Amino acid sequence: MTTRGSRSEKVKRIFHQFDGNRDGGLSREEMSALVVAVNPRVKFSDEQISAILDEVFRTYAEFIDGDKGLTFDGLLRTYDDGAGDVDRDFDALGIEFNADESKGGSEASSSSITDERAVEAQKQQRTAAWAVSPNHGIVFDETWKLVDDLEILVKRLKSKQEKDGKLKVDNNNNVDAFSDAGWSRELGPSDISDKRIYWEESSHDYAVFVKELGVLRSKADGARSREEAFDGHMAIGRVLYEHQLFKEALVSFKRACELQPTDVRPHFKAGNCLYVLGKYKESKDEFLLALEAAESGGNQWAYLLPQIYVNLGISLEGEGMVLSACEYYREAAILCPTHYRALKLLGSALFGVGEYRAAVKALEEAIYLKPDYADAHCDLASSLHAMGEDERAIEVFQRAIDLKPGHVDALYNLGGLYMDLGRFQRASEMYTRVLAVWPNHWRAQLNKAVSLLGAGETEEAKRALKEALKMTNRVELHDAVSHLKQLQKKKVKKGNSANEEGPFIVVEPSKFKTVGEKTTLRPDLAIALQIRAFQRVTRLWKCDVEALRREMRDNNVPVSYSGNGVPTKSIRRPNLEEILRRLLNVLKPETFQGAIKAINEKILSVLDDSGSGRVDLGMFYAVIAPLCGGHPDKRKRVAFDALLWKPENEGSSQITKMEAVKYIKLLRAIYIPSQGMSEMLEVHGETDDTSTVTFNQFLEMYDDSEWGFGIMSTVFKLETKDRNRHGNQVCSVCRYPIIGSRFKEVKTGFSLCNQCYSEGKIPPTFKQQEEYKFREYGSEVEAMKAKCVCFSMQSHKKPIAT
Numbered sequence: 001m002t003t004r005g006s007r008s009e010k011v012k013r014i015f016h017q018f019d020g021n022r023d024g025g026l027s028r029e030e031m032s033a034l035v036v037a038v039n040p041r042v043k044f045s046d047e048q049i050s051a052i053l054d055e056v057f058r059t060y061a062e063f064i065d066g067d068k069g070l071t072f073d074g075l076l077r078t079y080d081d082g083a084g085d086v087d088r089d090f091d092a093l094g095i096e097f098n099a100d101e102s103k104g105g106s107e108a109s110s111s112s113i114t115d116e117r118a119v120e121a122q123k124q125q126r127t128a129a130w131a132v133s134p135n136h137g138i139v140f141d142e143t144w145k146l147v148d149d150l151e152i153l154v155k156r157l158k159s160k161q162e163k164d165g166k167l168k169v170d171n172n173n174n175v176d177a178f179s180d181a182g183w184s185r186e187l188g189p190s191d192i193s194d195k196r197i198y199w200e201e202s203s204h205d206y207a208v209f210v211k212e213l214g215v216l217r218s219k220a221d222g223a224r225s226r227e228e229a230f231d232g233h234m235a236i237g238r239v240l241y242e243h244q245l246f247k248e249a250l251v252s253f254k255r256a257c258e259l260q261p262t263d264v265r266p267h268f269k270a271g272n273c274l275y276v277l278g279k280y281k282e283s284k285d286e287f288l289l290a291l292e293a294a295e296s297g298g299n300q301w302a303y304l305l306p307q308i309y310v311n312l313g314i315s316l317e318g319e320g321m322v323l324s325a326c327e328y329y330r331e332a333a334i335l336c337p338t339h340y341r342a343l344k345l346l347g348s349a350l351f352g353v354g355e356y357r358a359a360v361k362a363l364e365e366a367i368y369l370k371p372d373y374a375d376a377h378c379d380l381a382s383s384l385h386a387m388g389e390d391e392r393a394i395e396v397f398q399r400a401i402d403l404k405p406g407h408v409d410a411l412y413n414l415g416g417l418y419m420d421l422g423r424f425q426r427a428s429e430m431y432t433r434v435l436a437v438w439p440n441h442w443r444a445q446l447n448k449a450v451s452l453l454g455a456g457e458t459e460e461a462k463r464a465l466k467e468a469l470k471m472t473n474r475v476e477l478h479d480a481v482s483h484l485k486q487l488q489k490k491k492v493k494k495g496n497s498a499n500e501e502g503p504f505i506v507v508e509p510s511k512f513k514t515v516g517e518k519t520t521l522r523p524d525l526a527i528a529l530q531i532r533a534f535q536r537v538t539r540l541w542k543c544d545v546e547a548l549r550r551e552m553r554d555n556n557v558p559v560s561y562s563g564n565g566v567p568t569k570s571i572r573r574p575n576l577e578e579i580l581r582r583l584l585n586v587l588k589p590e591t592f593q594g595a596i597k598a599i600n601e602k603i604l605s606v607l608d609d610s611g612s613g614r615v616d617l618g619m620f621y622a623v624i625a626p627l628c629g630g631h632p633d634k635r636k637r638v639a640f641d642a643l644l645w646k647p648e649n650e651g652s653s654q655i656t657k658m659e660a661v662k663y664i665k666l667l668r669a670i671y672i673p674s675q676g677m678s679e680m681l682e683v684h685g686e687t688d689d690t691s692t693v694t695f696n697q698f699l700e701m702y703d704d705s706e707w708g709f710g711i712m713s714t715v716f717k718l719e720t721k722d723r724n725r726h727g728n729q730v731c732s733v734c735r736y737p738i739i740g741s742r743f744k745e746v747k748t749g750f751s752l753c754n755q756c757y758s759e760g761k762i763p764p765t766f767k768q769q770e771e772y773k774f775r776e777y778g779s780e781v782e783a784m785k786a787k788c789v790c791f792s793m794q795s796h797k798k799p800i801a802t
Contacts, residue, residue, distance in 0.1 A: 007079070007086055008076060010086050010087070010090045010095075011072070011075055011076045011079055011086055012072065013090070013095050014034070014075070014086070014089060014090065014093065014095070015072045015075050017093065017095065018030045018031075018033055018034045018037075023068045024065065024068060024071065024072070025064075025065045025066075025068025025069040025070060025071055026069045026070045026071075026075065027067070027068065027069040028053050028057070028069065030069065031053055031056065031069065031070060032049050032053060035049065035052055035053075036049075037092070037093055038084070038088075038089040038092045038093060039092075039148075040092060040151075040155075056070070056078065057069075057070070060074045060077060060078060062074075063075075063077060085145075088148065088149065088152065091152055091156075092152060138231060138235050139227070139228075139231045140223070140227075140228045140231050140232070142223065142228065142232070143220075143228070143231045143232050143235045146216050146219060146220060146232050146235060146236060147235050147236075147239055149216055150213070150216055150236055150239050150240070151239065153209055153212050153213065153216075154209075154239070154240075154243050154245070156209075157199075157205055157206065157209040158243075160205045161199065161200055161203065161205060161206075164203070164205070166199075166200035166203055166205075167197065167198075167199065167200065168197070168198040168200075169195050169196070169197055169198070196244065197243070197244040199244075199245060201247075210248070213236075213248060216236060217233070217236065217251075217252070217255070219232070220232030220233050220236060221255075226259055226260070227260075229259055230256050230259040230260050230263070230266075233252045233253070233255045233256040233259065233266075234252070234253070234256045234265065234266060234269075236252045237249045237250075237251075237252030237253040237256065237266075237269060238269070240252060241269065241272070241273065246273045246276050246277055247273075247277065249269075249273050250270055250273040250274065250277070253266045253269045253270040253273060254266075254270055256269075257270060257289075261293075262293050262296070262297070263293065264290045264293045264294045264297065264301045264304055264308070267286050267287070267289040267290035267293060268286070268287065268290040268304075268307075268308060268311070270286045271283045271284075271286035271287040271290060271311060271312075271315065272311065274286060274315075275311070275314065275315050275318060278318075280315050280316075280318030280319045280589070281319060283315040283318065284312065284315040284316055284318075284319065287308060287311055287312040287315055288312065290308050291305075291308050291309070291312060294308055305331075305332075305335055306332040306335045306336040306339050306342060307332075309328040309329070309331045309332035309335070309342070310328070310329065310332045310339070310341065310342050310345065312328045313325040313326075313327075313328035313329045313332070313345060313349070314345070316328065317349065317589075317593075318589060319581070319589055319592075320581070320587070320588075320589035320590065320591075320592030320593045320596070321574075321577055321578070321581060321592075322349050322352045322353050322577075322593050322596055322597070323353055323573050323574045323576075323577040323596060323600070324574040324577055324578070325345075325349050326346060326349045326350060326353070326574075327574050329342050329343075329345045329346035329349060330346055333346055333362075338369055340365075340366045340369035340370040340373060340376075341366075343362050343363070343365045343366035343369070343376075344362075344363060344366040344373060344375060344376040344379070346362045347359045347360070347361075347362035347363035347365075347366060347376065347379055347380070347383070348363075348375075348379045350362060351363075351379055351382060351383045351386070352593055352597060353596060353597050353600045353601075354386075354597045354598075354600050354601035355600070356383045356386045356387045357387070359379070359380075359383040360380060360383045360384065360387070363376050363379055363380040363383065364380065367380065372403055373403075374400045374403035374404040374407055374410070375400075375407075375409075377396050377397070377399050377400035377403065377410070378397065378400040378407060378409050378410040378413065380396050381393045381394075381395075381396035381397040381400065381410070381413065381414070381417075382413050384396060385413070385417050385420075390417060390420070390421060393417060394414065394417060397410050397413065397414040397417065398414070401414070406436075406437045408434055408437055408438055408441070411430050411431075411433045411434045411437075412430070412431070412434050412441075412443075412444055412447075414430050415427045415428075415429075415430030415431045415434065415444070415447060415448075415451070416447070418430060418451075419447065419450070419451055419454070422454070424451045424452070424453075424454035424455035425451075425455045427447070427448075427451035427454075428448055428451040428452050428455060431444045431445070431447050431448035431451060432448060435448070440471055442468050442471035442472040442474075445464060445467050445468040445471060446464075446465070446468045448464045449461045449462075449464035449465040449468060452464055503733060503734075503735075503763075503764075504733040504734075504756070504761040504762060504763060504764065505761070505762060505764050505767050506759065506760045506761055506762075507760050507762055507767075507772070508760070509522055509523060509760060511769075511770070511771045511772055512757075512760060512771075512772055512774065513771055513772065513773045513774070514773070514774060514775075514776075515746055515773050515774065515775040516775055516776070518776060519743075519774060519775055519776040520714055520717070520741070520776055522757060522758060522760060524711060524714050525714065525754065525757060525758040526758040526759070527671075527672055527674075527711050527714075528711055528714035528715045528717075528718055529718070529754060529755065529758055530671075531627070531671050531711065531712075531715050532715055532718045532719070532722065534598060534602060534627070534671070535627045535715070535719075537594060537595065537598045538595040538598050538599055538627070539584060539587055539591065539595055540584075540595075540624055540627040540628050540629075541627065541628065541629050541719065542584060542586055542587070542629060543583045543584055543628045543629060544628065544629045544630050545625055545628040545629060545630035545634055545635050545638045546630065546634070546638075547583050547628075548583070548621050548624070548625055548628060548638050548642065549638055549641060551579060551582070551583065551621070552618075552621065552641070552642065552645045555579075557569040557571060557617055559647050560614075566648065567647040567648060568616050568618075568646070568647060569616065569617045569618055569645070569646065569647060570614040570615060570616055570617065571614065571615055571617045572613055572614055572615075573600070573604060573608070573613055573614075573615060576604075576615055576617070576620065577596060579617075580592075580595070580596065580599070599624075602670055603620070603623055603624070603670055604620075606666065606669055606670050607619060607620060607623070607666070616646070618642050618643060618645045618646040619642070619643075619646070619663070619666065621638075621639075621642035621645070622639045622640075622642035622643050622663055623663075623666060623667060623670060625638045625639040625642060626639060626667070626709065626712050626715075627715075632712065632713070632716050636698075636699060636702055637695070639663075639702075640655070640695050640698050643655045643659055643660070643663060646659070652692075653694070653695075654692040654693060654694055655692065655693060655698070656690060656691070656692055656693075657690070657691050657692065657693050658690065660693050660698055660701055661701075664701060664702065664707070664708055664709060667709045668709065671709075671711075672711065717741075717778075718740065718754075721740055721741060721778045721779070722739065722740040722741075722754070723739065723740070724739065724740060724741075724778060724779045725737065725738070725739055726738045726739075726742050726777070726779070726780045726783075727780050729742060729751055729780070730751075731751065731752055731753035731756055732750040732751055732752060732762075732763045733752060733753075733756040733761045733762065733763060734753065734755070734756055734761075736753065738751065738753045739753070739754075740753065740754045741754055741757075741776050741777065741778055742776070742777045742780075742783065743757040743774040743775070743776055743777075744774065744775050744777060744783070745762075745766070745772050745773065745774055746773045746774070746775055747769070747772075747773060748766050748769070750762070750763055750766065752774070757774065
């Protein structure tokens with residue numbers, strides 16, 4: 001406790017600081033300055049100041065010295081009566097105190113220099129807006145003291161860390177630069193500063209702050225009732241959250257959750273903290289608890305449900321769960337049709353899973369409610385571009401940029417649109433503007449190089465590529481540099497020839513012949529490359545096929561009945577997404593989002609052709625099994641087991657031929673749509689056959705190259721060889737280093753990469769040939785072996801010398 005001597009000395013220092021005319025009294029003007037100075041966070045109105053001073057001068061009339069005002073003894077009496085805390089006010093004023101003059105300590109307890117009857121008048125401006133909200137604000141007077149003390153502690157910590165250069169402020173957190181997360185703040189604190197603050201948590205100052213914060217928390221715990229303790233911890237958490245001390249704020253909100261587990265607010269706020277800290281799963285769990293509390297609380301929390309749904313959706317997106325997020329955004333929009341942020345987030349999420357028309361509808365509604373919503377314009381334009389409405393997309397992108405000139409997403413995506421349209425110069429301009437806002441955006445730098453190359457500015461493209469290489473060391477950049485060098489060599493060889501032709505010509509498939517049984521046919525490679533590209537986007541090869549078997553064995557799915565009465569293990573798309581998240585748990589959230597989009601567009605759109613939102617889980621497992629990791633034979637076995645897992649086949653070792661035919665049809669419709677969808681997979685055989693097939697018979701149907709899914713043998717070859725490099729060999733058409741198989745034309749010796757071979761491209765120099773015979777090399781070792789065999793055969797043919 002502060003001793004009487006030190007207390008008196010501190011009051012004297014305060015008195016002399018505000019006794020400007022040195023007449024021995026504090027006039028109303030001087031007292032007004034004192035009240036404002038010791039309450040730095042409070043914005044008093046003139047009426048409030050007048051009410052406070054009237055009360056002080058009336059209560060301590062015996063200490064009023066005429067026109068001079070309140071004497072030193074009067075000010076000391078106000079502190080003795082508990083109307084103010086001298087230690088707190090002394091610290092707030094930043095007055096230096098010499099401990100040698102009067103030793104003593106300071107205890108954290110606070111109030112302003114007012115009478116209790118004036119407290120209500122101050123509360124309206126005392127702290128942030130949340131503190132006086134009727135539903136979420138401070139309830140108990142003692143909590144105000146905790147808040148004021150905490151503000152002083154934070155101010156002290158900030159001052160020390162700024163002085164020592166330990167406080168880091170991210171000035172690149174430009175709100176004009178990126179699409180906002182759509183965070184619902186209605187239940188949250190006032191908006192966090194646009195600049196992200198990073199506190200030095202390992203410093204001594206921070207440790208002292210945490211210790212003093214612990215004292216405040218203990219005071220909150222020692223409140224007269226559970227409700228008051230809850231009020232204290234919530235207020236402490238809110239102040240800490242505002243100052244971006246998220247870890248400490250989380251501790252307070254968690255304690256509030258313990259005190260009142262069925263209250264929505266602490267769970268919601270804890271979820272916010274966890275999200276900011278990057279703990280998306282824990283954030284989701286807290287929001288689910290908030291949702292449970294709100295739904296069980298009747299009408300008390302009904303008005304908060306939209307905000308909970310929105311933030312729950314955002315936390316799910318943080319995990320990569322876009323389909324699940326769509327469900328919650330949709331619920332928020334239904335409950336609150338004017339919630340433009342929920343509609344924007346719904347539209348963005350729908351775009352993220354490839355449902356473009358639905359995305360456009362939601363985003364247009366968001367813009368109707370908020371015409372200046374730049375982020376909604378940006379995502380609407382992206383959706384329009386995906387639908388092929390490019391000119392309208394350009395207009396909408398431009399509108400987003402007009403609203404936020406430094407909007408990185410809009411600028412970058414508009415650059416991509418111009419690239420797709422072949423307007424390379426305009427694309428280059430967009431990427432330049434992106435780099436002006438975000439100088440280390442290596443993708444923008446790379447795309448700028450590509451667009452400059454397309455515009456014919458090779459030297460500028462080379463410089464842009466070198467800049468990109470400084471930002472990242474990714475292998476594709478090195479390939480791009482190599483590609484530029486090859487193009488320059490080719491240009492030098494051609495010189496100034498007036499008969500210069502295009503870089504390639506496309507010949508009809510019948511002219512492409514193969515040498516050797518191992519060489520892949522051109523049409524087969526084209527299909528296999530598409531399947532392999534899907535496999536790589538979805539990362540299904542990272543999921544061992546045995547994991548599918550474990551899912552079928554360990555997780556029970558309730559049987560439902562379709563319209564025709566057939567039992568099926570169907571599941572809603574968001575629930576299917578949860579299963580995929582378990583299977584692909586090694587993927588980062590953004591990578592998983594890309595996988596879900598591809599699966600939704602290519603697989604779920606076919607399996608759920610009625611638009612019911614439900615999918616036959618057994619058939620889904622069977623469809624993805626061929627693309628999972630593991631030996632090809634094991635994949636086929638699991639696909640067959642997935643069909644056996646269906647309710648109508650349980651307990652049997654065989655499936656109906658009709659089921660097998662349906663499966664093959666779906667495989668071809670999904671993975672070979674050019675052949676499958678046109679005739680809805682007229683597979684060889686009668687589709688209404690009720691006979692059954694064994695696993696061996698199923699394999700015959702599956703491996704059939706004409707009617708089955710025999711293309712998977714080519715896909716498997718790509719899996720094992722499509723990362724092989726061939727030294728300095730480059731494709732004679734695209735001039736990129738050859739990765740994967742190399743297709744060498746045996747007569748003329750030019751080589752093609754996988755892509756150019758599958759598209760039938762050849763260098764224009766060799767256009768006169770009647771046919772082209774290719775041999776496939778999986779690696780340069782194979783090529784060297786073939787060369788050695790060739791030399792050996794030639795040497796054996798030479799006549800023996802006599």
